[in-house]
Amino acid sequence: MMKIEDEIQQPTFKSSHQKALINLVFTANWLGLRQACAFRPFGITLPQFNVLRILRGQHPKPATVNLLIERMLDKTSNASRIVDKLEAKALVTRTTCPSNRRAVDIRITEAGLELLRRLDVEVDSERGPLQNLTPDEAAQLSALLDKIRD
Amino acid sequence: MMKIEDEIQQPTFKSSHQKALINLVFTANWLGLRQACAFRPFGITLPQFNVLRILRGQHPKPATVNLLIERMLDKTSNASRIVDKLEAKALVTRTTCPSNRRAVDIRITEAGLELLRRLDVEVDSERGPLQNLTPDEAAQLSALLDKIRD
């Protein structure tokens, strides 16, 4: 059992609030590293994976860059350049939208769908990275996080 | 009250575990954005702030790059280049360690200490970014996060 005090070698915190804040940032980063490791053998990064999943949700309808930004966890990241990388790997296609030539229709390719099918097995195994939590604890965690952002 | 379902416009999740995972990543990012905004007027970024705080903790003793890496939340980030930025702003000094010329002694300057004093007022106001949580809830959150990383 590795408590946050040991992880960052800081014996005490000024308050339970400060401790929870640091723990939250540290744990989110820890989870991100684990996921990145799982994706590496497949030649894809976490944000690229998230964009692919959004596109699968739309399939066979296209998505625009705007729709990706709305749905992405990180609203301010650069969807254009993530799509660049996916297009270079032939996992998505980009065509100008016929009804609005400012917009771009982005679609997942069969290769992209196939990659997601292989990744689903990895990612959705068991209860995922939070497997140490019971369903009830996971729900508690969500409630606390929602409250932070109130 | 903005629940995670609304934030990312995904009406349902496959499980409470998946929901908690996405909520965790989203909330950590949300907190990071808020802190970055608070720091921007002071011409400093969040990782630079964290390094400065570690240096103040050592003051007036110097710290090495190794010590910074050990203490930083993100162990794999590049402490060298963060120190580069702080040095360019004259917030820290870098001198080769006399007793071990491989190592570098990094010290916070008076200007760095003064900047931290001004930032303390901002950052430590009230209970910080988690002010919506009671002390008990903050402790619950820490316990759940520790359990995730078991």
Add this chain to the structure above:
DNA sequence: TTACATTAAATGTATGTACATATATTTGCA
């Protein structure tokens, strides 16, 4: 219809992250 604002996406710049590799110094051992 032209002029101006709005919208969609791409591009530019600075920073940070993740990881591999390089360089210099020190340590330890044959």
Add this chain to the structure above:
DNA sequence: TGCAAATATATGTACATACATTTAATGTAA
């Protein structure tokens, strides 16, 4: 002593983030 291994930091590359600016297309109103 001399040479390999370990250590401390710096550098290189690819990717992502954050935000400002640019370009092109569309909408709107005089």
